[in-house]
Amino acid sequence: MILFWIIAGVLTLAAAVVLAAPLFDTRKFKSEDAFALEVYRDQLAELTRDEQRGLLTAEQARAAQIEIERRILALDEGKRFQPARPPSHALTLAMAVILPLAGFGIYLFLGSPHLPSQSAMERLAEERQRTSPEIQALEAKVEQSPSDGQSWIELGGAYADVERAKDAADAFAKAMALGRKEPDLLRQYAHAAIVAAGGRVGPDAQRALQRALAADPTDPTARFFLALAKAQNQDVEGALTDWLALEGQLPPNAPLRGLVTDNIDKAARQLGKDPATLPGRAAGAAPAGPSAEDMAAAARMSPEERQAFIESMVERLAAKMKENPDDLEGWIKLANAYGVLEKREEARAAWAEAAKRAPSRIDVQIDYAGSLIQGRSDLAQILPAEFPEAVKRIRTLDPENPLGMFYAGVVARAEGRSEEAKALWEKVLALMPEGAPERQQLQRQIDNLGKPAN
Template sequence: MILLLWLAIALLTLGILLGLLWPLLRPEEPPQPVEGDAAVYRDQLGELRRDRERGLITADAASAAQIEIERRLLATTGDSAPVRRQTTATRRRLALVLAILLAAGAALLYLELGRPGLPDQPMRMIASAPLPIDKEIPAPSPALQPIADQAKSLAAQLDANPSDAAGWAKLGDLYLALQRFDDAATALEQAIQQGADPKLTQSRYGEALTQQAEGQVTPDAAAALRKGLAADPTDPRARFYLALGDAEAGRLDEALAAWHQLLAEAPSDAGWRPMVEQTIAAAERAKAGMAATAAPPAATGGGGSGAGGPSADDMAAMANLTPEQRDATIRSMVEGLAQRLQSDPSDLEGWLKLARSYGVLGESDKALDALGHAATLAPERTDIQLDYAGALLQATPEASPLPAAFDESLARVRAKEPGNLALLYFDGLGAARSGKPAEARQLWTKLLAALPADAPLRDRLQQEIDALPAQ
C-alpha cells in the first residue's frame, strides 16, 4: 500500500509539472513567410525601377528606397533558424531546472509539514467526524460540579470513540443540565447522526435549539420535537415545547389545553411539574392582557420606542399601573410595532411578533392580517403557511366558503413537503368544508394510517371521520 501511495504521488507530481512546464517544452514553430507582404515589396521594387527609367525619381532617392524595400523583403523571407534553435534549447534547460526545483521543494515541504506516518481513516469515520465541542466547562455552582466533571470526562472519551451514539446522547443531557445549550445541540446532533435512539435525542435536541433561540421554538426545533413525539407520544418534553410553539404563534387556547392535559397526566412527584404550572400561570396572565409583565421583552431590530419591547424601567413602571392603564400601554406598544412595519414591511419576524401580540390581545382579525403578511414574505416557510391556513380556517364561518388564501397556503406546503401530515389534515378540513365528504374521508383515512398507533390525535381524527356525512 505504501508503494502504491508513493507511485500515485509521483504520477500526480509528474502530471502537474508537465502541465506547468509544457509552454517551455513545446517546440517553437518558425514564423511562416507572409506571401502577401513579399508580393507587395516585389511590386514596389518593380514600380521603383519604372519610375527611375521614366525620370520621375533621382538615382540617389531610387537607391535609398530600393535598399529599404529589399530590407523589408528580406525580413519576410530571412532564415532565423539558428536563433530559434538557441532559444528552444535555452527554454528546455530552464524547464528542466524548474522541474527539479519544484519537485524537490514539494517533497521537502511535505516532509516538514506533512505526517507520512499517520494511519488512514475509513471514509465513514471521516464523514461522521464530530463537531468541535469546548471541553473547558466554565466553573458551575457547587451543586453542578459533579455533572461538569462527568461531562468533561465523557467529552474526552468521545474524542477517542466518536462513533459512540449513546455517549453523545448522554453528553447532550449533561450539557442541558449545565445550561450549555450550544454544546448540548452539537452533542445531540452528533448522537442523531450516529443513529442514537430518537426517544433519547430528538426532543432533547428540540429543547436545546429552543434554548439557543432564547426560548423561541424555531422551525428546526419544532421539527425535532415532532420527531421526538412520533417516537414517544407520551414524551413530556416534546409536548411541553410544542405547546410553547403554539403559544408563540398566538394559539394560546391550544397551548393551555395541551399544558393542562400534560399536567393532568404527570406523576405527582414529577420534577418538571412546577415549571408547567408556572408556564400555565404566565399564559393565563397573558390571556388576560398582562403578557408584558409576565415575560422579558422581546428585542427587535428597530431603535424607536415603538419598535422594541419595554425596557426594565418600563416594566417597573407598568407593574404599578392599574389593569386598564397597563392594557392601554401594551396596546400602545403593539400599535407602535404595527406602525413601524408599515414603513418596513419586509421584516418577517416583526410581522410574526405582531401576529402573536394581536392574538394575545384577542384581536383575531388584526392577527390574521399580520400572519398573512408573514406568509407572503416567506412562501418557503411551511410552518408559517400552515399557521396561516389554520388561522383562516378558524376565522371563516362553517357556512361560508374558505378564502382563496387558504388553498394558496396549502399549495405552497404541498410543493415543498407533499408528505406533511398537517397538510393532510388541513386538506381534509378544506374538503369537508367544501362539501366533499368522500375526499375528506380519503385524506383523513390516509392520515390515520400514517399516525403511530398510540398517537393522541387518532381518537379525535376518527371521531371527525365518523361525523362526515355518508356518501
C-alpha cells in the first residue's frame, strides 16, 4: 500500500510540473499592433479579389484601399513584438510542488485511505440490506407471482409505511392494472401519488379519486383531495364550495375536519372573503350533496342497501346535471358513477357531454373514447361511428400518448391498415413494463393482425 501512495505521489508531481511548465515560457509574443497589421493585410487582399470578381467598382475599391492604408500607417511599426513578463518563481514552485504535497497531506490527515473502494453494485446491495425483512419478503413474493394483485397491494402498503411514496404508487398502480378496483385501493394509490408529487393532485390521482367517489359518494378523503385539485388548478372558488359542503357534513371529531377547516380559511382569504361569514357556514344553510345523516346511515347499510343508496345518489346527480348542464366536473362524476354501476350506455352519454365541454382535456377525451368501445368484442370489424373522431382529437392533443396510439391502432386495424396498426402497437408495447399481462395481450393482437377473424 505504501508503494502505491509513493507512485501516486510521483505521478501527481509529474502532472503538476507538466501543467506548470508554460509558466516558465518567456518567449516573445506578438503585440496587438502586429495582429492588427495582419488583419489589415488580409483585408487588402480580399479587397483586390472583390474588385476582380466585379463585386466592387474601381472607385469603391480605391476608396476602401486608401482607408485601410491610412489605418496601417497609424500603427506603431516599430512595436511589432513585446516580451512576455516572466512569472514569479515562488508562485511556480508553489503550484508545481507545494500545493499537491499539501493536498496529499491533508487527505492523509482527514481522509480514510485505508478503506476499500465500493462499487455501485455493492452500494445497491447495501441499500437493499437496509430494507426491512418484511419488504424484502413482499418483493420476493411479487417476483414469484407478478400477476397476484393482492401481493402488489401489500407491497404498496409496506412501501407507504416507510415513506417510499413513489414505490408505493407504482405498486398500487400495478394492482389496479391487474383488475383490482376497490375504493380503498383507489384511495391508497391516490394518496401515494399525491405524496410522491410533493402534494400535487395530478390527473392520475384525480381519476382514481373520482372512481372512489363514484363507488362511495360520501367518501370524505376523495372529496377533500378533488377539491384540492381544483384549488391547485386555479379554481379556488370551486374548491371553497366543495370544502364548505364537506365541512358541513363531517362529524365534529372527524380526523379530516381540521384540515378541511384550515383550507377553507386559506381559500377564503385568498379570495378576499371573511371565513367566519361564508354562506356555507351560515345557520340553517342547506348543505350540498349527502347530509351527515345520510353518511352515517350509509355506514350502517347492508351491501344491497348501500347499492340502492348509491343508485339514488346517482339519480340525484343526473337530475342536477339537467339543471346545470355546463358543470364539467359534474358530468365526469356522473360518468364515473355510471361506470361503477356498469350502466355503459349512460356512462357513454355522460362522457360525451364531458368531452364536448372539455375539447382540450386529454384525460376526458381518453375516457370518452374508452367508453365508446368498452365491452365490445367486434372491434376488428366494426367501430362506433364516434370513435375515430374521438381518437383523432386525442392524437391531436398528444401524438405520443400510449392510449391514443393504441386506439389509433384499433382504428387502423378496423380500416384494413394492418401495417400502420402494427407500427403503432409496437410503439405502445415498448412502453409497457416487462412482465405486465397487458404486454402479452397486446402481443397477441399484433400477431393476429392480418389473420381472418374467427
